[in-house]
Amino acid sequence: MVTILAEMITLFVFACILGICVIEDVSVLIALFLGLICFVSYALYRKFSLVQIGQMIICGIKEAKTILIVFSLIGMLTALWRAGGTIPFIIYHTLSLIDSKFFVMFAFLLCSLISCLTGTSFGTVSTMGIICMITGKALGISPFYLGGAILSGIFFGDRCSPMSSSALLVCELTGTDIYTNIKNMIRTSFIPFIFTVAFYAITGYASTHRVVSTESVAIFTQNFNLSPWVILPAFTIVILTICKYNIKVTIMWSIISGVFVCLYFQEMSILELLRCLLLGYHTENPELATLINGGGLISMVQTMAIVTISSSYFGIFRNTKLLDKIKEWSNVIAHHSTNFATVLLVSIITAAFSCNQTLATMLTYEITKNLVSDREQLAVYLEDTVIIVSPLIPWSIAATFPILTLDAPMNCIIYAVYLYTVPLWNLFMSFMDSHRRKKASILYS
Template identity: 45%
Template structure:
């Protein structure tokens, strides 16, 4: 037990040091990798077995890494081909500052439900809404919070969501049964979030769209209706439940054709921009609005995900977390099973720095708190899935926030993401606390 405490303590100390000193989180994760590997070796496992555990964890995120490449490409080529300028040009005239933030939340919620990807939503609809917000002079923190909330609405409850599928796999439940259960726990938090976005956006009545931006887009892009095709392809394929990777790939291919035919892009320059991101040639104001994207912007994030996900193999095949599980069993008798899952989720998200690993950890540590697999799945969806993006140094929140160019404080305005667990925690205290007996751990 002492070895486990020392190992976890060292990792948390390294993580805390990086967070409070501003050192890149990558170094803390590498330090954690060394700590956990040394622990495994000290327990009698060979170097080969330890490497196997690390590889097992990394293998679980290969799909996410592919999506990172697609997101980087999409965020660049939608700018180059004129898709984002086209939508901005036609949407800016429709802005009513009183309801724009609410519309941002609802549009991102719809997009994430259709596509099942929070990162994809943030990099498409989220970027568009954020650019319109900036052009209109609205509060970027408030709009960013609406984008973040909406992006994870579908990440939680879309049948196409990799997070929802991960929960099904971990709990061995049916995706559509889980979706039905999720629909019962979200209406009140959803309604309160909408009210808050309308109420807070009402302060922005003086915001106006700069009409000069319309001329800026007209002068620098062809705004032919065909430039909307890449966005329509994403939406259309999502309606037919096509895998998000194929949908994004099809959109990228269509955007490449549009960029060549309508924007006069050279194929060689287009290929380069997929890596470097979109860069306006001369117009300073245009560059401040549109520059960004590209696969290179996702490299650091991909490395962080790969390293942090390698931990899960060690956690699942050693007793490193055995003491934590025992403590959680006892706490559930006081705080209710759901309350214990909330606390575990917060700690897992803070330590793991990515949603997938946090979900795996929370499920591993809280798996015996619920006699019903469906209730465990619902508890995971109402906690770790939506709490992960609220950790400033975590991948789930940092990537969308960086993608849309919002300030980190926007997490405070992601109302839906914390109202959902708070509301369900209140109802859990009402319904679960009288039923405090918790099944004994079988580990």
Template identity: 35%
Template structure:
């Protein structure tokens, strides 16, 4: 009974916080107090509870460092003219009949390069919606394409803080996870592209796409070499350089471009890296302003506070009853089905992608035999499902950035197809034992760790060796 009351109070604090527009840190702090209070009720000492809570933030130091670097990188790309140049190139590919497909592809490319759904939506997404409005196109369909493309990279880009968080909470390899995520996403991505291509003639309006080159050219040098920071990310990622080194190399090249191509005074660079880039050109400010270390402060604090829940849940046994239910559900269906249902519930209650990921990982950590298998499940469920729930911060924030109705979430097909496809694959595995070790399973990025028969058990040595 006490467990249900504590979780209900936490859900209520989240709902109140969202309703009143409070920072997510407020309900998360309330949750921390509730969980500590529950521990005291169960007879644990305060000092002991605080120690286990502190283990979470201390264990994700590397992720917090990456947040800082990402903040500097997104600001430097703006100041270096990289994002404006990509935006100008993107517009050339757009026509009325291809607008939904182009929006999906362009936002997908930008989110993959930046690792952020918000960065993609606030740059190319704004451009695509501006074009849609100018053409009098269906903004709901175009908006859905923007959401789909924006969450493509947010889920599986080497620059993605979401991918880093998934790897951290599952204690798995980021690089390995990214490869597996990409392979299992091929079918949903192709299907999504075909859907938007088919909807193009119906969604497209009339008129020509506006040109932004003139507006950008007054503030930036848009020569080909300003694309160097993005090219470095692509090349170094293929060369399997670490994510941190790749980002630092891209950051260094962007800073050189800031000074020598865009003629930014050296004294202004620290401010840009810390506070973000701001242009004096009001006509393009909405598309290029942003980034900076401070822009990552809230998400870093959210992750730090949410990560403290792990130790408290384990120490107090708060989620033991729910874990048992999830385990029974997974046993009757598949491990991914258990993760998927849990993801939908936590996303609806928590109203936030990060919290949904953290809670789902806590509740489902016993139904997969390996952290990498759980990471693949999370990336196909809790990482993207919040995008299609209209009251989550992911959906509301992204729609606010672009200036589109939240009803666009109904057309974010990729965020629905990936969970459904992964569910189909998991059910196929259930009916065909050993599929994960066969050629078809390997093409999809599966291996012995994803065997649907393994629920809460270690991967047998023979299977592990075969993988």
């Protein structure tokens, strides 16, 4: 009983820390560091030594080493796409094809398409997401609208692409087929997708005040060599991803091609190139800086720190069994609502506490795996909850990385309509199905 009370107090204190920090706009890093102190204190209470706790933390961080490497590469990649003229080229040549009144809708659709092709939300936001954000700013559209639409789009493919690591993780956990899951996911997200497109078309129309014109970004032609060759880094990453190359290898080849473009077509010096890779692309032209500055390894430092601290949580959770009580509660909740509602509630809790989509997915599966006997049904439940709930948690990596990359306001999550219409629609349908089953059982009893 005393242990249960200690668990509840620990989780409550952590929730308060996060809540206060979010309300007061305190850095997520500070919130997570205070949370780490909170969980370390709980582990000490459970009689674990400092050495053991240190080992827990190290084990948790080791599991995140791959994603830390990828983040480093993405930081350098986005700088090269800016400095090499890749992003300016795409913006300049796509503006004439898009009706500015529907640009917010197009941003959602373009990011959805690229995320489906590549299977990566972070890769999409670092490429097409940045392109849409910069182009939208040039049209005078608020980053609030752009950030929400892009966030919705990048997780559309992250959820249902056959190349998505999160979709493949769900398949591995549940022992299901990826293509069967995709078919089921299309069925459960069709109405939310149509609603989202219509919503962005209507609200985006009202939020755009400029006409698309290449004149609005003519500054790119004055500062970059926009030869078709500068598209090589983007072409490389799309082709290699479609060919299912390892994501690190894919980004490395895009970086190599980006270095070539910067040196040969933009005539950068080696020193300028190295500075760009580390500190990002920066220009003294204030008009151009507003549109294109950013990227570099330094831009990923905060995100990498968030990943490091949040990953350390999992090591403590796993060894102290801090979240085990939630598994018992989930069974009780399922008896009074629906299985989907239970999975959704658990996914919100795990996403909030793990701060990481992958860990949240594994925790949600572990807690709810006995609730749903049909593995395919459980797989689509996970895809409709934890996979797209994670980016709705402001301190989650799934939210902070894209938003920091885009330099969008945190409240753009409110405008990420697709991310909450999918779970809400399926929650509604689960209660409707439950009601029909109960009604049928009464009629035939």
